[in-house]
Amino acid sequence: MLFKNPTVLYGLLFLLVPIIVHLFQLRKFRKVAFSNVAFLKPLLTQTRKSRTLKKWLTLFARLLAVACVVITFAQPFFPSITDSPADDSLIVYLDNSYSMQAKGIDGVLYQNAVNQLIEKLPSDLNLSVFTNDQVYKNVSRQEIANELLNATYAPTALSNEQILLKAQSLLGTQDQKATLLWISDFQRSGEQPFQGNGDQLKTELVKLEAVQNQNISIDSAYITVNDASERFVDVFITANYQIDAPVTVSLYNDNILLAKTTASLTNQNGSAQFKIPANTVLNSYLEIVDEGLKFDNQLFLSTNKREKIKVLHVNDSGNDFLKNIYTSDEFDYQNTTFSQLNYNSIKDQDVVVVNEVNTLPSNFAVELNKFMSAGKTLVVIPSLSGQGYSALNGAGNPQSLPVEKRIVSINFDHPLLRDVFSKRVTNFQYPKVENIAFAKASLNKILSFEDGSSFLWQDGNTFFFAAPLNEGNSNFQNSPLVVPIFYKLGLRNRESGNLYQQLGKNNQVTLPIKLEQDQIVELALGEQRLIPEQRAYDSYVELQTGTEVSQPGTYQVLLKNEPIASLSFNVTREENKNDFYNVEELGANTLSSVSEFVQQYKERAQASDLWKFFLTGALFFLICELMILKFIK
Structure with a gap:
């Protein structure tokens, strides 16, 4: 037998009080002369024996009553045979993903679970609670009530493996065991069967279900x-x-x-x-x-x-066919020959097209490599007798091959052509070339010849054509492909239909903002402000966002506290899939409400408590004392 309040047992010292009273009676007897006492002696002896028995019985009743009262306040109990004392440790996982917005019998699933935890759990119980985005270790229900009631929903849910690992990390020692209360709607993730058991965890599942799942x-x-x-x-x-x-x-x-x-x-x-x-x-x-x-x-x-996109066409082909594609309403287009080129203007462009330049000097190639390293777009249309191309990253020198080839294959899945065509066309008027300068079978090809080699391919931020596009060598300029290809190349570093980002994902966003030294941009939504990971280039800044952006909405992009752009973030629609693990898949330890678990938890914790029996014993012995004093003569 163990005691929850063992220091109270010092109260057993009060047992000395009735003993001292019994042993040291303060009453003194005085002899009184009386005639004819011979007839009273037997009766006197019998009365004294009865009085002695009565005193001893009263003493024992008082001692037992006092002892029972003291032991009651010490709260004795027998430890559980099946559970060790460490099993009293409780860890709660509370799913706060957006699917928990569904309505159950008693209201919104998440809010109802929080209310039952706060109302039903014992007030003196220390526990650890974690959600998809928050952790509360060794706290009482009063300490976390406001945080849980005012918590926001998390854009992504933890996987089953992550939940078990996080629960085990909250254990005090490596050999400690605990009960894991897992509260969720158990939305299915992937095709793997449900795994909810940990080495040191006794898992109790509470599956919350919506009244109706129509959405x-x-x-x-x-x-x-x-x-x-x-x-x-x-x-x-x-x-x-x-x-x-x-x-x-x-x-x-x-x-x-x-x-x-x-x-x-x-x-x-x-x-x-x-x-x-x-x-x-x-x-x-x-x-x-x-x-x-x-x-x-x-x-x-x-x-x-939308700022105008700057396009520089370094053109030695003699035909400026791009001027009809890069029009002045969207583009700031410049056409120049190589001999008239100002190298200093390259860094300010968004797109540079090098068209049939015979010789690329090394200093020109250096500027182009810097331009590509800054994340901008370079388009190379080779000359059949070109020199110096090998100085460009990912290129070699052209070698003229007089062979006629048809362009017959389009990679519709390439990012450059995504959402360009309403359907995948396989039968079209194939453009052709008479001579090729690069014979290459690239893995990242966009347009291909009939033999599988590449006509247009991507290498990092550079796009290579395999042959000159002048009308003497190819009819590609008259092909319906020329406009969408070069138009999308011009839009590559700018917005082209993407209206928002998804929360909980790693997003990369490019903004045409030029930052001075030590300047940073911030994201603001209402009173909330955060600084995303960012990388500044000559004429734009690249933002990387991840889990730090947690709330849906349209964020203002701030530079020196002034809004310069906006970015929208939305919750992934994976959370509204109507696909949940059923009770058979979850296993036998599956309950339907938090109240049901709390009731069972309290019953297990109080099953071996003995204080009620000792309180009953104290009342019994007090009644015995009264009976002894009243009926024993």
């Missing part, structure tokens, strides 16, 4: 036409159940309703389209009305003021 979602949005006069924003809507009525989609810009339209869903998928002027700067969000999950009822979008 309509704004899945994604893209700019599908992005030219000088207009933009079309295409919106895709999905549902996890069959819906006949059209879904109303609203577009807000700067919190003002800009347009409304409807989307009809076929096979649980539908789309809508908004037409906006090309010069409109979007600080927007799309919205639908749905009673399912709330996070996917909105999708934040943003675009920034």
Whole structure:
């Protein structure tokens, strides 16, 4: 038998009080003469024996009553036979992913779980709690109540393996064991079976279920036409159940309703389209009305003021065919011969096209390599008798081969051609070349000849053509491919339809901002500010964002506390997939509510408590004492 408050046992010293009273009676007897006492002696002897028995019984009853009272306050208990004392340690994983926004019988799943934890757990219990983005170690329920009630949802959920590893890291020692309370809706991740057991953890699962899982979602949005006069924003809507009525989609810009339209869903998928002027700067969000999950009822979008893209055409071919592609409404286009080129102008460009320059001096190649290293786009159209090309990163000197080849293959999956073609065309008028300068089978090819060798390929930030494009050697300039290829090359380092980034992912964003020394840009959403990882180049800055951006919305990009651009972030739609582990997959230790676990936990903790028996014993012995004093004569 063990005691929760062993120091209280010093109260057993009070047992000396009734003993001292019993041994040292303060009453003194005085003899009184009385006649004819001979007849009273037997009766007197019997009375004294009865009185002695009565005193001893009273003493024992008092001693036992006092002892039971003292032991009651010491809270005696027998340790559990099946669980060691270390099993009293409790670790709670509380899933705060966006799928926990679903409504259960008693309200939102996450909020209901938090309320039950705070209301039902013992107030004196020390525990460790962790969510997908927060950790609270060795705390009481009062210490974490406000944090859990006011917590925001996390954009990404921990995997099963990560949950077990984090729970084990919260153990005090390597040999300590604990109970892991795992509270989640157990959304399925991948095809692997559920694994919820740890070496030092006794796992108890609480599976929370929504009353109804019907949900309509704004899945994604893209700019599908992005030219000088207009933009079309295409919106895709999905549902996890069959819906006949059209879904109303609203577009807000700067919190003002800009347009409304409807989307009809076929096979649980539908789309809508908004037409906006090309010069409109979007600080927007799309919205639908749905009673399912709330996070996917909105999708934040943003675009920034479009600066003209600087293109330098170093052209010794005698034909300026690019001037009709790089028009003045979108591009700051310059055409110059190599002999008139100012090397200092190269670093200020976004795109440089080297077209049939016969000789590339080493200092020119150095400038071009610096230009590529800064993340900008270089396009090389070789000369058949070119020299000095080997000084460029990833290139060799051209070697003229008089062989006619047709360009027959398009790599539609290459990032340069993504979203360019409405369908994958295989039967088109094949352009051809009469002579080639580079014979190469690149792994990163964009256009290919019929023998599989590359006509256009990418090497880092450089795009190589295998042959000159002048009309005497090729009819590629008259091909329908020439405009989308060179237009997309011009847009490569600028916005081309991407309206937002996804939270919880590693995102790379390029902004045309020139930073001075020691200047940094910040991201701001309301009162929240953060400094993302960033790398400054001559004419732009590259931002890297990851888990530090945790809330959906449109963030202002600040330079010296002034907004210069905006970036939107949205929660990944993986959280609205209606795919959960069932009870059979989770195993036998699966409960349906936090209250059910807390009740079982309390019963296990109190099953061997003995204080109630000793309190009953104290009352029993007090009653015995009263009975002895009243009925024993």
